[in-house]
Amino acid sequence: MINWKVILGISRKHLLSKFKSTLTATLGVTFGITAYITLVSFMTGLNQMLDNLILNQTPHIHIYNEVSPSKDQPITLDQLYSPGEHLIHHIKPKFEKSNIYNGLPLLNYLRTREEVSGATPRLTTQIFYLSGAIELGGNLTGINIPEEVRLSGFNDYIVEGSPEALNNTENGILLGAGLAKKMSLRPGDRLQVSNVKGEVFPLKVVGFYQSGIADIDNIQSYVNLKTAQRIVGENATYITDINVKLKDLTLAPEMARDIERQFQVDARDIQEANAQFETGTNIRNLITYAVSITLLIVAGFGIYNILNMLIYEKMNDIAILKATGFTGKDVQAVFMSQAMIIGGVGGVSGLIFGLILSLLINQVPFNTEALPTISTYPINFNPWYYLIGILFALLSTFIAGYLPSKKARVIDPVRIIRGN
Amino acid sequence: MDFVLKTHNLNKHFRKPVDFHVLKNINLEIKKGEFTSIMGKSGCGKSTLLYILSTMDTDYEGELYLNNELITGQSAARLAHLRNKHIGFVFQFHYLLGEFTVLENIMLPAQKLGERSDAEIKAKAMEILDMLNIGHLGHKLARRISGGEKQRVAIARALINEPSILMGDEPTGNLDSHNSDNVLNIFKKLKKEKGLSLLIVTHDEDFARQTDRIIYMEDGRIVEQ
Ligand SMILES: Nc1ncnc2c1ncn2[C@@H]1O[C@H](COP(=O)(O)OP(=O)(O)O)[C@@H](O)[C@H]1O
Ligand SMILES: [Mg+2]
Numbered sequence: 001m002i003n004w005k006v007i008l009g010i011s012r013k014h015l016l017s018k019f020k021s022t023l024t025a026t027l028g029v030t031f032g033i034t035a036y037i038t039l040v041s042f043m044t045g046l047n048q049m050l051d052n053l054i055l056n057q058t059p060h061i062h063i064y065n066e067v068s069p070s071k072d073q074p075i076t077l078d079q080l081y082s083p084g085e086h087l088i089h090h091i092k093p094k095f096e097k098s099n100i101y102n103g104l105p106l107l108n109y110l111r112t113r114e115e116v117s118g119a120t121p122r123l124t125t126q127i128f129y130l131s132g133a134i135e136l137g138g139n140l141t142g143i144n145i146p147e148e149v150r151l152s153g154f155n156d157y158i159v160e161g162s163p164e165a166l167n168n169t170e171n172g173i174l175l176g177a178g179l180a181k182k183m184s185l186r187p188g189d190r191l192q193v194s195n196v197k198g199e200v201f202p203l204k205v206v207g208f209y210q211s212g213i214a215d216i217d218n219i220q221s222y223v224n225l226k227t228a229q230r231i232v233g234e235n236a237t238y239i240t241d242i243n244v245k246l247k248d249l250t251l252a253p254e255m256a257r258d259i260e261r262q263f264q265v266d267a268r269d270i271q272e273a274n275a276q277f278e279t280g281t282n283i284r285n286l287i288t289y290a291v292s293i294t295l296l297i298v299a300g301f302g303i304y305n306i307l308n309m310l311i312y313e314k315m316n317d318i319a320i321l322k323a324t325g326f327t328g329k330d331v332q333a334v335f336m337s338q339a340m341i342i343g344g345v346g347g348v349s350g351l352i353f354g355l356i357l358s359l360l361i362n363q364v365p366f367n368t369e370a371l372p373t374i375s376t377y378p379i380n381f382n383p384w385y386y387l388i389g390i391l392f393a394l395l396s397t398f399i400a401g402y403l404p405s406k407k408a409r410v411i412d413p414v415r416i417i418r419g420n
Numbered sequence: 421m422d423f424v425l426k427t428h429n430l431n432k433h434f435r436k437p438v439d440f441h442v443l444k445n446i447n448l449e450i451k452k453g454e455f456t457s458i459m460g461k462s463g464c465g466k467s468t469l470l471y472i473l474s475t476m477d478t479d480y481e482g483e484l485y486l487n488n489e490l491i492t493g494q495s496a497a498r499l500a501h502l503r504n505k506h507i508g509f510v511f512q513f514h515y516l517l518g519e520f521t522v523l524e525n526i527m528l529p530a531q532k533l534g535e536r537s538d539a540e541i542k543a544k545a546m547e548i549l550d551m552l553n554i555g556h557l558g559h560k561l562a563r564r565i566s567g568g569e570k571q572r573v574a575i576a577r578a579l580i581n582e583p584s585i586l587m588g589d590e591p592t593g594n595l596d597s598h599n600s601d602n603v604l605n606i607f608k609k610l611k612k613e614k615g616l617s618l619l620i621v622t623h624d625e626d627f628a629r630q631t632d633r634i635i636y637m638e639d640g641r642i643v644e645q
Binding site (some may be wrong): 003005009011013014016017316317319320321323324325326327328329330345393412414417418 | 467469471473476477496497500501503505506509515516517518519520524528529531532533534577
């Protein structure tokens with residue numbers, strides 16, 4: 001049974017009597033935790049931003065119709081040559097429209113699935129942008145604007161104009177920012193596009209679209225789905241892609257395979273599309289933790305040294321305490337509590353400084369062409385990191401304090417008293 | 421018969437650096453209220469004996485009784501408790517906690533015992549300080565007072581839990597004759613007024629002569645008591 005009031009009174013006296021050392025040890029912990037909080041908030045903030053940059057533009061499942069030669073060639077169907085080895089040279093795919101066969105029923109089916117939070121139709125086609133004397137090749141995608149805004153944060157990438165403007169203007173076009181610059185077009189200007197058959201359609205610029213990825217912004221534009229169907233000369237059932245967003249991203253691979261099996265389509269899931277992307281996130285996290293743990297280990301050595309020194313200096317105190325009836329455990333508690341006070345005070349002030357530093361970084365302007373939605377450095381204020389930070393501080397000081405305090409516990413008072 | 425302290429065939433060896441039989445068949449009885457002194461040449465084992473009697477050293481053969489209870493073989497925690505409650509110890513070099521005030525030094529063993537409130541302990545500590553004529557020192561830091569004063573504070577600390585016995589290892593060895601007399605008078609007063617049992621190691625013949633009984637030691641043996 002330890003009388004904590006007495007024990008803490010003693011450890012307080014010790015800490016105050018060695019105020020400079022105490023301060024140094026505490027600052028060591030503060031520094032480690034500040035660095036951890038700042039780094040982890042900043043790094044994961046960046047990670048999240050980069051994740052969003054890619055994840056928002058990548059559907060969880062992308063359904064489309066791949067051009068490929070038929071798997072069932074006539075020879076394989078003929079009983080006469082079965083079983084047998086079939087070698088056919090120069091197979092060419094036959095002409096097929098690139099739309100999804102039965103796209104609308106598939107879309108409706110997907111929308112009824114429990115795990116799907118949304119599915120939007122798209123029509124992607126090659127076109128030429130005609131403006132004055134310029135003729136540029138590019139992509140045009142017809143979309144269902146309200147659904148895109150809901151599911152992929154589409155409006156984050158509209159740098160001028162609004163989603164409503166496109167929705168309300170039947171022949172409106174959201175022009176890629178790179179394209180707009182090349183053709184010096186402003187919202188409200190007119191331009192013409194021609195489809196692959198050479199038919200020309202007049203469109204009105206209602207805004208600019210900027211994904212942050214130059215290769216996309218130089219060719220990509222968006223129109224309403226209906227407008228796109230008119231440009232390619234197809235009816236309202238003609239769609240080339242379906243983008244599916246799931247409630248749980250991890251279900252994507254399984255569901256993609258499901259869809260491929262049930263329907264005559266190709267379905268690619270997000271994990272397949274961004275396999276290397278996770279690796280980057282993991283490595284950034286690894287660096288953050290490696291740096292923080294290194295700093296804390298350094299701080300831990302500081303505490304270890306200072307406690308060792310303190311115990312050496314307070315040998316007499318230890319002997320007196322033991323001679324007057326304090327147990328080894330009491331004495332250990334005296335030194336352990338010193339370590340924990342250093343850890344607690346250092347940890348909490350580390351959290352506070354980390355928060356302040358994060359808030360400051362969050363104010364620093366960060367304007368980049370590549371990230372239209374970001375104006376200051378991103379910070380992730382996740383309370384979990386603060387909990388981990390304080391546990392980190394307490395754990396490392398506990399370990400650093402344990403060995404010296406155990407030494408104090410087993411010190412034989414007789415040897416010290418004799419020593420004089 | 422009631423003995424505060426009793427040993428039966430106590431033996432102790434130091435094994436390092438070479439085997440050394442430092443205490444040989446010590447049989448000792450201290451009655452309640454008795455003021456006993458131990459004398460002997462330097463190196464004959466007086467301190468070693470006192471450390472065993474005070475329960476700090478448990479590495480010995482034989483038996484030790486405190487208030488007729490067998491102490492030998494008890495757990496370290498139990499020994500710490502017995503030491504706290506029943507044994508007051510005064511060292512030659514007044515061991516005080518330097519960062520603490522005189523009052524705090526005296527209060528600590530009682531706070532550890534935890535039988536009384538802080539206010540009661542403080543009142544008791546002041547009472548003892550006044551009895552030892554050092555009441556005015558209470559709020560001074562322990563490292564800021566003189567040697568004679570320190571020794572009196574150490575005695576006050578030894579008394580705070582009203583121990584069964586007060587032991588001293590040459591408590592006056594480091595003091596001038598004035599302070600030495602002062603400490604002796606305090607011991608005599610404690611015996612007379614409080615009926616305290618005392619066991620004091622000393623080199624001072626005059627000091628020893630004024631105690632109830634002198635135990636002479638030689639080469640780890642009691643030769644006369
Ligand atoms: N830790 C030890 N190891 C070996 N010998 C020791 C140790 N401590 C004391 N001694 C020896 O034991 C003897 C008795 O010591 P001590 O009890 O301190 O004598 P006293 O207090 O009577 O002067 C001395 O010869 C001393 O050198
Ligand atoms: Mg001695």
